[in-house]
Amino acid sequence: MSQSNNASVQSQEQLKINLGKELGFGASFVCEAVGHIHSRGLWIGDDPLSFSVPLLLLQLSLISIFTRSIYIFLKPFGQPSIVSQILGGVILGPSVLGYNLNFAEKVFPSKGRTTLETLSVFGFILFLFLIGVKTDPTVVLRSGKRSLAIGISAFCIPYALAALIRLVICNRLALNENTCMVLALVVKLQSLTAFPVIATFLAELKILNSEIGRLASSSSMICDLCFWVTMTLTYAADIAIAKSLKTSIGSFFSVVLHFSIIVFGIRPAALWLVRHTPEGKPVKEIYTFVVLIALMGCVFLGEVVGIDALISSFLVGLAIPDGPPLGAALVERLDCFVSVLLTPIFFTLCGLKTNVFTIQKWRNVGIIQLVVCVGFFGKLIGTMLPPLFCRMPFRDVLSLGLIMNSRGIVELILLNDWRTDNVLNDECFAIMIISVVVVTGVISPLVKSLYDPSRRFLAYKRRTIQHHPRNQELRILACIHSQENVQTIITLLDASNPSKEDPIALFVLHLIKLAGRASSLLIAHVERDKPSQNPTQSERIFNAFKKFEHENQGQVAVHCYKGISPRTTMHNDVCSLALEHRISFIIMPFHRQCINGKMVESFHVYRHLNKNVLDQAPCSVGILVDRGNPRNSPFWLAEASFYRVCVLFLGGADDREALAYAQRMLKHPRVLVSLLHFKSSKLGTEAIEIVGGTARSKMLDAEILGKYRFNAQLNERAAYTEEEVADRKDVLAVIESMDNAYDLVMVGKRHGDSQLMTDLSKWNEDRELGLVGEVIAARDSKLGASVLVVQQQTRVWGLRDPEVNKTEMYRNIIQNQELQYAK
Template sequence: MILNAQTFFMVTCSHVNDLGISNSEIGRLACAISLVIDVYGMFSTFLIFNVYLPFKDGNFVLPFYVIAVYLFMFFICRPLILVIISYTPEGRRMKDSHFLAIIVIILVLTILSLLVGQPLLVFLFAVFLPEEPLTSILNERLDLMNSSIFLPVFCAMHGFIADFNHLGKKSLIIEFIVFLSISGKFLGTVISSRLFGVPFWSAVSLGIILCSGGFLDIVMLGIFRHSGVMEPEHYTVIGIHILFCTCAFLPLVRFMYNPSRQYSTILRQGVIASAETGTLQVLACIHKEENLPGILRLLESFNPTHETPLPVIALQLIQLTGRVTQPILAPFHEIQSSAAFRSNIGRCNRIISSLLSLERRTDGAARLQHYISVSAYATMHNDICSLAHEKKTSLLILPFHVQWTADREVEHFSEAIRDVNKMVFEKAPCSAGLLVDRGDKDVTILDVEYRVAIFFIGGADDHEALAYATLFARHPSIRLTVVWLKSKMSESNTHSFDDYAVIQEFHHKLQGNERMSLQEIVVSDGAETTNAVIAFKNEIDLAVVGRYHEPGCTPLFGLTDRWCEYPELGILGDMLVTPEFNFSVLVVQEEPHKTTENDDLIDDFVM
């Protein structure tokens, strides 16, 4: 009963990581609940088994030994490891000698914990250590051995202890008691969650997560068995129950709970509506310092003033490599003093300094907030979309996963960041823009003429791209050109009337503005479109294009996304990031598009 009532924090973190919901509302709630239960359970267990029972039996020495080991862990071992970690510069790899010294400290602490009967003390110790650079090197050196050798061997050894010959009629009674205890825990979780407004299926998912067992449950089961507290029959029944419940019910959470479901029913406000009302709010995602120059240039090109202020939320994204650590999404000032964030504080301060320079240049018109997201790449899109949804942002800016040197050579390529961008495009609750920055990394101020071109073909995403003209027109250093790539038979296009109306509205805004121009280029296929775009390759600094276009549209006739190197940019965006062009590109999406296999079939039919 005690084991069924206990919910281990590290087991819950592992479950929500495996399910890919660690930074969702239910994932964070499950980890918070299990942490409270774990702390209460460990504290109660410590008092009962290490203070009350020893004093009751007349053993007055053991409690002082146990307390001495805990004091040794917190006041000697932990500060010593933090000192060793401090010798590793930010962003550098830890030295082998330092790594071995930390391993020796942990081994000494493990021996002491076993001598005083505290086998979980090392697990507790790991919770109070900073993530980096320990997590990276531990995963690199020990994860393969632990996951592939030690963990299977450990589970197999505990499996051999199970004795199915002892199962009888009494086992049914034991199973009934276990079932009642688990059912009470599940129903208590679901009912209490519903009382506080949690949706039904989310509450059921939360109950399943908290009732599922894991590695530490097996450890505790083995401890009870070896100490004689549990009989072979009890051990076997409870072991089978933990295995069955975890394997059968935990995967169902993937189907019952979808964190992005909350975005599907919201009223979206994109750049079009925001540009007209002057209520634009931007969420800029930053993976590393190299992302800043392009983002700062783009934000300044929106020309924030006191009449049209620009609220900007800078979200710095940091990879979480640990499997049993709760992700973080919080304002920077709330976590900057935490020990777990110590290794990232220098980088964050440099990013904040660069962002504050934009705020100073605009006299406070660019109102900046700095948020930190520490999560795994597989779930990072949840933090991005949830913050955009919470703050009601109009535009979400993502940095491209490829960075180039001044000589146009690939400097950095991250497939993980590419996957994050794809997931955000699929689930974004607002307009999203993917920024491919190929400008000068040392220039973030638009003090000279900045040439921008918007390539317009038609459709919702191109309408969103054209809305940027309202923003760019405010900046005195920007020269804007809208290139309308129109077909000879545009009247047959279902979107032509809407496209024509949007272009006419833009043409009306041109009156009296010498820095804005409209060029109409008639094209009959993708080859002519390519030639028309190439003509601008030395005349612009930034190109803005829509991401999605209708399959088979005339300006892209003969081009297909099946040959694209980066399909997430769309056909036209993928063409603009080839080495033939050296300007930056902003690929705009008004709302997620669900492309199907029929799109390719339409392309083949038209071709």
């Protein structure tokens, strides 16, 4: 092998000498060994960086190390990943490390950069394909008037203002033709708000399914459509003017043929693949293979007829149905490889091409930045005017305007294309890249500080079961993860005494993880005209609740919703629906469920979801722990037996809410309610405090207990028992003694600080269900009953403490003001 390599090198040297003699001038030529991509090692005398494989590996390693290190450093300042990736390229490029010519020639030589750019373009083909797969084009048709107005004004106003200032500058300052052409491109860029950029930005800020997130997604899609329609018409007009009629007609029909193949070929085939993939089953490998072959074929055909590969890949992605099963499978299999390895290469290459030392004319910097600023404020105004007219809060409107000004991947693609076509020189390219980094870097922390999705969940009145008016509809929101949650929740609702005098409006929300989609969704379920033989999981869940509604006709009204969002922000859907429909009580399934008699831990994300709902809900919340009780059947009411409910009452607002719910259940003729009231076993100075609390809280406890005891004397299905306890062991003994005597145990989540509560906290470190709730729902507990841990509404506008009576608070304020005036 060594002899053959030496012979190959000698032949190349001879070829170089012969070429030099034949051409007759002192030009230098670089010849490479064809097929030799691996280094034999330093000991053999090879330079590893002269071979493509080790050079590529070194480049990828440096890119990953620098971009990740910068991201870790900038993350506390709220910077998105695109900023760190571009800055990593700038550091590796001619502005910093690449300023050393030896480093630039060794690590990023021309031959090595070509390989890197080819890899980045291939990565971007896959990236835009995935963006297309995640995008639901029907959102444009479903967009409301507000989104339509925002999208159009966010395109037109910055375009008009930036174009006007460009016209004034070009005429007043007598700029040359090249500079005016650059400014025209800047005007176009400032009018753009790309949907892929906005979707990525919202996902990083974790506000994709917030009110502003949904509005920004739909508005950016409208604005993006306006931009590309304008660009397409401009391009078609340029072709018609610059080329012959034959070329224009050929180009037009080639584009039509390309679109026809995607719309009438790939789209029906993708729908066929979806229909032949059973729900819950993985997509076959052959289906994924066929889709990727179709992608490569269409991209190649697009390049043949003159359509950019990136545009072709995005259009093919749009033809693939978003979400499960096919869209989600493609995203799951390709997303990590593309977003972690390939996409950062492109951003880094943008930084590598940026040379700050090419910026020589500060006049050009000022002119370009003036147009950028005018476009920025024009988009801010264009975005803010429609929602302000609709009386949205100013902070939310300002946040929306900043989000719509975000810059990212699409803008960088355009800048690179214009640089490749020599429309942008190195100086203008560097100025625009710096502008993208600065704008994106400033917007991200500003939006984080301005917009808090949970702020809108602050209710203006009490929405609890305890304060719910009599003979009025009780609104309950039941959240469902899977079919396993349905039976226990229906049993609880059946025991809640729905009647014509006290009806229940039930809102069912099926929470679905966002997969294979770029935008979240919260929509009302629309039933099919004809029942399907293969219903989806959502349809099976909703059908069970519709059956429950039919069995309680005139007493229960069921409204079904589907929420598709990331797990980390799923609580926004729950709280938004609760606020919009004035819900009084939310039922959330616990993340541990009973399977085959054992408590099994579910996903950690469910714990995170429950915690956020408890913190931000605009009403009372109940966490339902399903312990696999065989009595939890939707048909138990037809049996000659009673549903046994036990309420543990220690004291506090949450215990009062649990007792109020139990009192509603007591109206049902087949429900038994037992109240266990914990009291100190000692009297006088030796008496222990069960729970801490204010004097008003204890007065409210006594009031609701007095009413229940009075009703218990008149109702044989109500029982009241005082349990005297002295320490933690006594409390645990009472809970263990319940054994299987009940079907449902209810308790409040929060209890005031006391020595007893401190002792209980040592028994279990978990606080998700409260101190007492965790004891009852413990994995090793022998209690067979389901458990409902209740938290009363914690957030009411104008009240720091929800236990305070609003009327009394205002009366005290008025009295204090009168005393001040009297003095």
